[in-house]
Amino acid sequence: ISDQAAGILHCKKDEFKDRKFVEFLTPQDVSVFYSFTTPYRLPAWSMCTGAESSSTEFMQEKSFFCRISGGKEKDGGLQYYPFRMTPYLMKVQDAELSEEHFCCLILAERVHSGYEAPRIPPDKRIFTTTHTPNCMFQDVDERAVPLLGYLPQDLIGTPV
Numbered sequence: 001i002s003d004q005a006a007g008i009l010h011c012k013k014d015e016f017k018d019r020k021f022v023e024f025l026t027p028q029d030v031s032v033f034y035s036f037t038t039p040y041r042l043p044a045w046s047m048c049t050g051a052e053s054s055s056t057e058f059m060q061e062k063s064f065f066c067r068i069s070g071g072k073e074k075d076g077g078l079q080y081y082p083f084r085m086t087p088y089l090m091k092v093q094d095a096e097l098s099e100e101h102f103c104c105l106i107l108a109e110r111v112h113s114g115y116e117a118p119r120i121p122p123d124k125r126i127f128t129t130t131h132t133p134n135c136m137f138q139d140v141d142e143r144a145v146p147l148l149g150y151l152p153q154d155l156i157g158t159p160v
Helices: 001-009 028-037 047-048 142-148
Strands: 064-074 077-094 098-111 129-131 137-140
Touching: 001 064, 028 064, 028 077, 047 077, 064 142, 137 142
Parallel strands: none
Antiparallel strands: 064 077, 077 098, 129 137
């Protein structure tokens, strides 16, 4: 966990020690997290940071949205914040065993309302959605999240 995480989630950094990341997600987002972080679907972090990267390699990159809590209670319940998350596969060296293994690196960016400061300019308030013939959401553009206030997984399968 980076140093910024505790500040953004309004908790102490120690809250994350020896805990699974999914323990901080809202229960309805756990399956979304697992489906987007399946190792065979992740682009390698080295591909995205190296000088030899090409635009076709970045096409594998896929962001998703989840709500994360820092563990603080507000009015008897947990306070969750929406984040845009971009996962990568990364090799790390175990200091004790001196061997490499794979892990999932997640870049998380807090989502803020498009109607609060700094506001999204009117010409940038454009997004797309697709619907079934009976007006059920099928797909929601990630640009819609700060404007509609809902995550894609909350809208897909619901009526417009």
